Amino acid sequence: MGQPLNVGVVGTGAISAQYFRTIDRLPQLRLAAVADLDPARAAEAVAPYPGTPVRSVAELMADPGVDVVLNLTVPAAHAEVALLAIAAGKDVYCEKPLAATSADAARVLRAAEEAGVRVGCAPDTVLGTGTQTARKAVDDGLIGRPVAATATMVTPGHERWHPNPDFYYVPGGGPLLDMGPYYITSLVTLLGPVATVVGAASRPRAKRTIGSGPRRGEEIPVSVDTHVTGVLVHASGALSTLVMSFDAAATRAPHIEVHGERGSLVVPNPNHFDGLVQVAGVGDEDWRDLPESAGYVDGGRGIGLADLAVTPAGEEPRAGGTLAYHVLDVMESLLASAHSGAAVPVASTCERPAPVALRTL
CATH class of the missing domain: 3.30.360.10 (Dihydrodipicolinate Reductase; domain 2)
Structure with a gap:
């Protein structure tokens, strides 16, 4: 299987707990770091996962130990955070929608193609x-x-x-x-x-x-x-x-x-x-x-990330940016x-x- 995909999470609102549970139970994924505008909320969100570092967004993007940024911010911030991740050379997986507008979503896909990184996006329920x-x-x-x-x-x-x-x-x-x-x-x-x-x-x-x-x-x-x-x-x-x-x-x-x-x-x-x-x-x-x-049995939010982890290089993940x-x-x-x-x-x-x-x- 190789090494797990190291996931850095930006945004620790209500939906993050479901992703954390999936990341914790799947060997394809590893929770590497989290960031939130409210560091106290981030620390509370990862309390069940001792040892998970809480970073600023800039620190998380610069962390060489993060392979993919899981973008769980509000829709208005999806494109901004995705573009930061892409500029840092990281794959990005967004909570839906990919961006607040299709114009912003197109910017994300263009930037990812130029940088040679992958874009995934919820929903992975399908x-x-x-x-x-x-x-x-x-x-x-x-x-x-x-x-x-x-x-x-x-x-x-x-x-x-x-x-x-x-x-x-x-x-x-x-x-x-x-x-x-x-x-x-x-x-x-x-x-x-x-x-x-x-x-x-x-x-x-x-x-x-x-x-x-x-x-x-x-x-x-x-x-x-x-x-x-x-x-x-x-x-x-x-x-x-x-x-x-x-x-x-x-x-x-x-x-x-x-x-x-x-x-x-x-x-x-x-x-x-x-x-x-x-x-x-x-x-x-x-x-x-x-x-x-x-279909994936016993799926949970984040299986799209796991699917991305096993998708061969150069292929579009099933929960991919083009579909989103x-x-x-x-x-x-x-x-x-x-x-x-x-x-x-x-x-x-x-x-x-x-x-x-x-x-x-």
Whole structure:
């Protein structure tokens, strides 16, 4: 297997604990250092991992013992931190989205290509057994030629549980930029890249009220659309209908369904690594469960980093920057369509990532 990939983490907010647990249990990865604008928060975050040094961002970037920078900052800082890592000659793996704008994401990819380093990006949930089992069913022709899909995510809003939800309601946030990467990355994994989008969006409330923590009761402004819907026209010809909302109480719709000429699939929550895949063929009276048949077993946030560690030099990692850029481009194009009222071609494209055979890291 060789030496583990030494990971330096920038940003130790709530999501970092999930990454730390994955890094700690996988031999392909080693937690080398952490940095945060608040050193006390960084020290608290790595307290369960004694001996992990807390550095400044500059010190972490200069550390020759760090091979890859795991960028867990807020979306507005993703590009800045990624470019620092690339300038230091390090690979970089970002929490989603790759950047707050596709223009910034393109800068990151150009800089990485010039520097000869690799870029990876969440979500890596699509590498788990849930989405990968569904993908294998599609690739094996179980439902025939795919013609359509639906993807639905509705919630009343993250301010109900997050103590500092401000970033969800500024550019780079909102339901599309926050949760859309999971759903659209899954749709691209299942059906291939998107060529054109048609969208609509709304923003019913100008303010949100924080529901937990020390700021409970505080109102925060909303400067992004909080309900986004649209149609993604895949290059294959399949049509995906997308609904992403911070304005609805609940739904009974499946997270994702894929419909083919001979059958339909229920695909599990793309924010999770596993879950039940179900299929119904034409003429079937009921759905039947599919056994896990592909994907990383017992996945957790960070398996994309481990996949990057074993990806041969010169090959795009499955949770790679090109895919993440395309997904961001799709989301921006959808918002542009919503505001213009016209269909918008998606300028970028990507390859479907290589499938993951059923395995344990």
